[in-house]
Amino acid sequence: MDLKTNHTHRLADAATITRTRSRLGTPSSLSCSPTGATTFLHGPSLAIPRKKTGILDDVRSNGCLDAMRSSSPTNKKISMDIGHGVAFFDVDAAYLTWQLEFPSALASFEQITNFAKGKKIVLFLDYDGTLSPIVDNPDHAFMSESMRATVKSMAKYFPTAIISGRCREKVHEFVGVTDLYYAGSHGMDIIGPPRQSDKHPTCIRSTYNKGNEVNLYQPAAEFLPMIDEVLSLLIECTKDIKGAKVENNKFCVSVHYRNVDEENWDMVAQIVYDILKDYPHLRLTHGRKVLEVRPVIDWDKGKAVTYLLESLGLNEDNDVLAIYIGDDQTDEDAFKVLSEFNKGFGILVSSAPKESNAIYSLCDPSEVMEFLKSLVVWKSISLV
Ligand SMILES: O=P(O)(O)OC[C@H]1O[C@H](O[C@H]2O[C@H](CO)[C@@H](O)[C@H](O)[C@H]2O)[C@H](O)[C@@H](O)[C@@H]1O
Numbered sequence: 001m002d003l004k005t006n007h008t009h010r011l012a013d014a015a016t017i018t019r020t021r022s023r024l025g026t027p028s029s030l031s032c033s034p035t036g037a038t039t040f041l042h043g044p045s046l047a048i049p050r051k052k053t054g055i056l057d058d059v060r061s062n063g064c065l066d067a068m069r070s071s072s073p074t075n076k077k078i079s080m081d082i083g084h085g086v087a088f089f090d091v092d093a094a095y096l097t098w099q100l101e102f103p104s105a106l107a108s109f110e111q112i113t114n115f116a117k118g119k120k121i122v123l124f125l126d127y128d129g130t131l132s133p134i135v136d137n138p139d140h141a142f143m144s145e146s147m148r149a150t151v152k153s154m155a156k157y158f159p160t161a162i163i164s165g166r167c168r169e170k171v172h173e174f175v176g177v178t179d180l181y182y183a184g185s186h187g188m189d190i191i192g193p194p195r196q197s198d199k200h201p202t203c204i205r206s207t208y209n210k211g212n213e214v215n216l217y218q219p220a221a222e223f224l225p226m227i228d229e230v231l232s233l234l235i236e237c238t239k240d241i242k243g244a245k246v247e248n249n250k251f252c253v254s255v256h257y258r259n260v261d262e263e264n265w266d267m268v269a270q271i272v273y274d275i276l277k278d279y280p281h282l283r284l285t286h287g288r289k290v291l292e293v294r295p296v297i298d299w300d301k302g303k304a305v306t307y308l309l310e311s312l313g314l315n316e317d318n319d320v321l322a323i324y325i326g327d328d329q330t331d332e333d334a335f336k337v338l339s340e341f342n343k344g345f346g347i348l349v350s351s352a353p354k355e356s357n358a359i360y361s362l363c364d365p366s367e368v369m370e371f372l373k374s375l376v377v378w379k380s381i382s383l384v
Contacts, residue, residue: 059269067286068257068265071329073352098353098361105347105360105371112360113378119321120314121375122344123154124305124334125368126326127164127171130349133365134288136259138247143174147365150372155179157379161308163187163301165292165330167250185251186294186330187304190217192311215311220251223281223295227251230279230293237271244268251295258289287328301326302333309343325349325368332357347371 059065105112125131131151132143143151154160161181164171168184168191175182183190194213231246231253238244243259257268272291276282285292305324309315322344324334335346335357346358349368362368 058273059266062273064269064273064284065266068269068289068291069262071286071288071290073354094353095351102348102356102358102361104367105362106367106374108360109371109374109378113375116321117382119319120317121158121379122309122312122314122320122322123158123160123372123375124308124322124324124326125151125160125162126301126324126328126331126349127162127166127174129288129327129365130325130368131162131175131365138245138254138256141174143176144369147369148176150369150376151175151180152177153376154372157376159312161192163304163324163326163331163334165249165252165254165287165328167248170249181308183301183304183308185220185249186292187301187307188218188220188251188295188297188299190304190307191215192217192308194311217307218251219299220295220297223251223297226279226281227253227293227295230275230282233275234272234293237275238268241267241271253293254287255291255293256289257291285330287330292330300333301330302335302337305334305337306341315343320344323347325362325371335359 127143128134128138128141131147132141135141151160155177156179159181160179161183162171162175163183163186165186166174166184168182168189171184172182181190181192183192192215194215227250231248234246234253234255238246238255241260241264243257243261243264245256245259247254247256255268255272257265260268269291272284272293276284276293281296282293283296285294305322306315309320309322314320320343322338323346324331324338324344325347326334327349331346331348335348338344338346339357339359345360346356347360347362348354348356348358349362349364350356351363362371
């Protein structure tokens with residue numbers, strides 16, 4: 001794809017910032033220099049974007065706000081009068097009904113292992129909301145030591161890959177286990193096993209931890225300058241919205257609104273929409289209280305799973321059982337690929353009913369850990 005002919009690169013374009021801000025009713029006292037530095041012409045006190053009724057039309061009419069509201073649902077506790085008072089239950093009736101369609105992978109463990117007998121199991125694990133609980137500050141989404149130990153023992157028995165929306169280096173740092181494959185930026189930055197014959201031209205053979213040979217695959221490499229530009233614009237244009245946080249995920253950008261007052265979510269969305277109007281090669285997807293800006297290339301977590309299976313020499317193997325565990329909308333692409341190509345199945349981590357391409361469910365990261373531990377025990381016993 002020739003990006004240059006269709007898009008004029010601009011570094012933190014002042015016009016875009018000014019246009020976005022004025023559309024949102026940001027005071028005219030705020031302007032931005034071409035380098036992205038903000039200048040307060042009349043003092044910084046007016047720097048918070050204000051809403052103007054009737055202006056934020058796009059995000060209200062295109063369903064974006066609805067998607068933002070419905071992202072990251074949590075289970076509501078239900079109360080029941082049991083005679084001596086009120087008892088609270090962690091699961092509600094709707095969740096139990098939903099589990100008829102998406103049975104618990106723990107409750108179905110025997111069924112799963114019966115099916116897995118004699119098969120080569122490969123594990124794909126999402127990070128946020130799967131291995132670590134969702135927390136308000138993305139920089140503090142740490143994994144517990146017991147989860148780390150569990151993932152480490154998983155890797156002794158099964159090829160295991162972490163596939164995250166975060167930048168690869170960051171998720172590697174969070175997980176801190178070396179004997180795994182890592183795919184960051186929603187699968188657009190993969191460190192995988194060395195491949196014998198490679199159809200992908202942008203693969204680079206390199207050495208990694210312990211001097212092992214690996215393959216680095218970055219299918220969106222040419223988008224890097226564009227992503228950097230948009231990152232600067234997003235940081236600049238959202239900086240006055242209390243609670244908004246822009247995260248650099250290398251080949252994508254996350255715009256978090258979890259800590260923004262709900263009445264200002266439309267402003268966050270409109271800023272992202274307005275900026276993306278100038279970038280037809282970038283698109284927007286929704287995550288858990290986060291808007292994800294990413295290249296339009298035909299690549300996602302599902303493609304990353306296929307790529308890794310190919311790299312492991314297992315894509316044509318009928319005895320493979322790939323298990324993908326994830327909680328997010330972006331994990332659905334991987335669930336779908338596994339079902340469509342009959343390579344395995346997805347397990348959705350959710351404490352609330354949700355539509356999904358997964359087959360099984362788990363409630364939260366603690367259940368994920370229990371499931372992984374059970375797999376390790378089952379495998380170690382079967383080897384004796
Ligand atoms: O593919 P994942 O590993 O699930 O990454 C998806 C995004 O996860 C992170 O954001 C989410 O988790 C945060 C920490 O719990 C939470 O504060 C945020 O609201 C969630 O959206 C991460 O920060 C993003 O960069 C990832 O894209």
